[in-house]
Amino acid sequence: MDSKGSIMSDLSSVRPVVEAKGLIKTFGRVVGLNSANLELYPGEVLAVIGDNGAGKSTLIKCISGAETPDSGQILIDGNEVSFKSSLDARAFGIETVYQTLAVAPALDIASNLYLGREKRKSGILGSVFRKLDHSGMRTTAKEQMTKLGIGTLQDMSQAVETLSGGQRQAVSVARAEAFGSKVVILDEPTAALGVRESNQVLKMIELMRDRGLPIILISHNMPQVFEVADRIHVQRLGSRAAVVTPQTHTMNDAVAIMTGALKVDEKDQALGPVRVPASA
């Protein structure tokens, strides 16, 4: 406990990358978020869990710009921001991976990686004729996929529909990693995948974290959450019930917190950072 305490004190000066303070969001009479807080520290994997209707999706949508909170603050590196759309959030380096395998099936891997952010050729071909830099995009796409441990895909001009579900999700994750300079949010990334494919995605999450990129993982899958998360944010009835770690609490505890059967004292929670960022 002492050694852990000293790490905590070393980390106590660490500022959250993303901080949500007192977010409130209502949908008509339904309260989505009731003064919800969230902190994401550098280089960590923060899992967000909660029962259906606990507000985890709404919370994440507020951070990824898909929803605008009625009140409350969102801070990126300590500066308050307000997102009108997910494009705004992207401009701040916040990328989201969705469970629905959000790729264009008929387009190739490289085109999907750069979809909406295509690279153009340099010189007059690019500036006047708006010609895309196909070979450049393919090369960097290949590097990006290899970096995330999916070097088995050789041909970046292969249509995404010829890939397995796991490989498609890998393309989404690679895209998020390539452009998410600040945070990558994964919303149930393994919900549509099989066991082996899920493990591939989990491995990618660890690789991204090891490269210093903080990650928010929304998942229903407790074993996965306990496998990769540094801290686990438990959402209940529109606000944060507790933040625990896989070391201090069990899956059963987490479920108990979700349902309200267990209350965790604030001093037993992991409200501060627990992981030394890889880049530090």
Add this chain to the structure above:
Amino acid sequence: MSTPTTTDAESLIENLDRKGPMHHFHNAVHKYPWISPAIVLLVAVIIFGLINERFWPISNLSLITQQVSIVGALAVAQTLVILTAGIDLSVGAVAVLSSMVMAKTAAEQGVPGPIALLLGFAVGAAAGALNGFLITKLRLPPFIVTLGTLSIFMAVTLIYATGRTINRDKMGEAADILLWLGNPLQVGSFKITYGVVMMILLYVFFSWVLKNTAWGKHVYAVGDDPAAASLAGIRVNRVLFSVYLVGGIVLAIAGWIAIGRVGSASPTILPDANLESITAVVISGTSLFGGRGTMFGTLIGAILVGVVSNGLVLAGLDQAYKVLAIGILVIVSVALDQWIRKVRS
């Protein structure tokens, strides 16, 4: 290392999956959807050539290219729209309206040729923009919108033209430029028109744009999966609107080609243009469900429609057989498309 049994099983499954000429053909048409219309075109040319020797002379082949030029140009706009999983039933009407504006402003207001031409382009663009506005802002299905605007544009054309045809003499000095695309051009022993060249330029241009620009990729992505495109940060409605707008300008160019081909501007030309343009696109291997297809395929499709029409007429068959043949082509092509889309991962 895997055990021998699983290797056997895996190789067996692999064989099931991969071998067989059908599978190779499936893969090939999946990657290059224009292969199937190209085969049909080849077969059609051979059959028509065999049953009628009047099919082969260069004068007849030249005639086919000229007959194809209008529908071919319309099909460029139709391809753009269908790639976004839409459909444009008003293509012919927009082209005719644009051509009437070009001819009538020149004939009755004495507008100089180039300005009359630009006015026609502006009307085409405005018509496309109206379709685009109704589809993106009012969120109406393209089929319904363009069914409505088809009637509207046709009616506006008839009212504006007061039912009259404007021929070369009435256009005055503007006739030179308005009819310019009808001028013949000798290419070897082929006699084509500038209108044919214009149509080919449209194909080359849009083929390049679709392959090499971000806009092109976005057109495919929006047709493929609009939700995914939107999540990737593409402004789906903006892309859709631009497709109808650009399509409108292409349709005005088709109207210009039509004036040259027919030698006059008439509110009642191109009666079959809508159906034929859709046919050309659909039989080209372009998917009506969006996201799949090429300009090159549409060009083959348009030529196929032209060859079938011409060949059946030369064979001495009634006009009804042409319509019959085109109907069969459409259904077979869509069935083929469904089969192609039924892909394996």
